Amino acid sequence: MIVESVKLDQFRNYKSLELEFDSGTNLFYGDNAQGKTNVLEAVYLCGTTRSHRAGKDREMIRFGQEEAHICMRIRKGDVPYRIDMHLKKNRSKGIAINGSPVRKASELVGLGNFVFFSPEDLNIIKNGPAERRRFLDMELCQLDRIYLYQLSNYNKLLVQRNRLLKDYAGYPEAEAMLDIMDEQLLQYGTVIIEARERFVRELGGIIGRIHGNLSGNREVLEVTYEKDTQISQFAARLKQNRERDIRSKMTNCGPHRDDLCFAIREVDIRRFGSQGQQRTAALSLKLAEIEIVKQSVKDTPVLLLDDVLSELDSRRQRYLLESIHDIQTMITGTGVDDFVENNFKINRLFQVTDGTVSQKN
Ligand SMILES: Nc1ncnc2c1ncn2[C@@H]1O[C@H](COP(=O)(O)OP(=O)(O)O)[C@@H](O)[C@H]1O
Ligand SMILES: [Mg+2]
Numbered sequence: 001m002i003v004e005s006v007k008l009d010q011f012r013n014y015k016s017l018e019l020e021f022d023s024g025t026n027l028f029y030g031d032n033a034q035g036k037t038n039v040l041e042a043v044y045l046c047g048t049t050r051s052h053r054a055g056k057d058r059e060m061i062r063f064g065q066e067e068a069h070i071c072m073r074i075r076k077g078d079v080p081y082r083i084d085m086h087l088k089k090n091r092s093k094g095i096a097i098n099g100s101p102v103r104k105a106s107e108l109v110g111l112g113n114f115v116f117f118s119p120e121d122l123n124i125i126k127n128g129p130a131e132r133r134r135f136l137d138m139e140l141c142q143l144d145r146i147y148l149y150q151l152s153n154y155n156k157l158l159v160q161r162n163r164l165l166k167d168y169a170g171y172p173e174a175e176a177m178l179d180i181m182d183e184q185l186l187q188y189g190t191v192i193i194e195a196r197e198r199f200v201r202e203l204g205g206i207i208g209r210i211h212g213n214l215s216g217n218r219e220v221l222e223v224t225y226e227k228d229t230q231i232s233q234f235a236a237r238l239k240q241n242r243e244r245d246i247r248s249k250m251t252n253c254g255p256h257r258d259d260l261c262f263a264i265r266e267v268d269i270r271r272f273g274s275q276g277q278q279r280t281a282a283l284s285l286k287l288a289e290i291e292i293v294k295q296s297v298k299d300t301p302v303l304l305l306d307d308v309l310s311e312l313d314s315r316r317q318r319y320l321l322e323s324i325h326d327i328q329t330m331i332t333g334t335g336v337d338d339f340v341e342n343n344f345k346i347n348r349l350f351q352v353t354d355g356t357v358s359q360k361n
Pocket of ligand 2: 033036037038306307332
C-alpha cells in the first residue's frame, strides 16, 4: 500500500498543509522544532487512529483552535481509499472512510499498515517491560482485530478490577464481583496470551535472520516470550493471589505483566548487553516488524522513519537503507548528507520551515 497524499488543517504547528508523496522515498529535512515529526505523526495517526507519541487528541490540535482535520488518500493495489479524521477538544475523534463515517475508530484498523521508527525505539531492549509490551500490542492490534478487541476488553476490566480492589472494604459484594471479573479476565487474557505466543514464534525466526546479517553472523539473537502466567495456571494463580491482590490493591498476575526477552549466547541483553548489542537488536526488531507485516498481510507497510539515521553508525545505516528500498518511506532528518554518503535515492525532497513545507525536487 502507499499513501498518496495528506492534507492537514490546524494540526500541531500546521495551519493548513497539502502534500503529495512519492511511492518511494520521501525526505523531510529542516532544523529542529519546525514540524517534520508532526507530518509523520499525522500520517500514522490517520492510518492507525493513534499517535506514536501516545498523547491526547486535544494536544494535537493547533494551539488556540477548537478542532483539527486530517485527510489522507491511500492506495492498496489499484483501490484508492480516502480517510478523514476530525479531532475535537473534548470529544472522541470522528473518522470517515471514503466519506462514510465509521462508528468505532477500530474499524480503521487494518485498512493500511504503518511502521513508525523513532530514536526511542532504539532503546526498547534496555527500557522497561511496558515498552516491549507496547511494541507487541501496537503490532498485534494492527494485524489482528480480535486481539485489538480482546486487549481493549482486558484493559478495561483490569482498571475496574483494580478500582474494586482499592475500595474493597466498602463493598460487601466485592468477593463475588471479583469471581465474575476473574472469569472474564481469564477469557480475554487467554486470547491475548495465545496471540502473543504465535506472534513471538514468527518474530523469532525473522529477527534471527536479520540480526545474523546485521552482525555478520557473529552473534545469534534469540527472542522469547516471557509470560507472567501459563494459560493453564492462570485461573489458579488468580485465586492464589486474591489475598495479595487485596492487600496490594492491584492485580498481580496476568498478561499485563508479560515481557519479551532478548538473549545472545544465553546472556540476557536487556540487562547485560553492550549498547551496541542492544541497538543492533532493536534495529533488527524494527526491520522484523516490517517483514512480519509483509508476510501476514501480503502487502508492504509504509515506513515512517523519524530522525533515526543520524543515531546509527555507517554500517547499520547502510543496512537499514538497503532493507527499505522496496517500500514507501517518509524519512525525517536535519540534512541530506547521510543519504548522499550512502548513495540512497531520495525520490521526493521536502524542506520544512516553521509549519510550512516546500518541495525541492
Ligand atoms: N498543538 C500544537 N499547536 C501548535 N504547535 C505545536 C503543537 N504541538 C507542537 N507544536 C509545535 O511543533 C513544533 C515541533 O514540531 P516537530 O514536528 O516535533 O519538530 P521537528 O521538525 O523537530 O520534528 C514545536 O515548535 C512545537 O511548539
Ligand atoms: Mg522531530
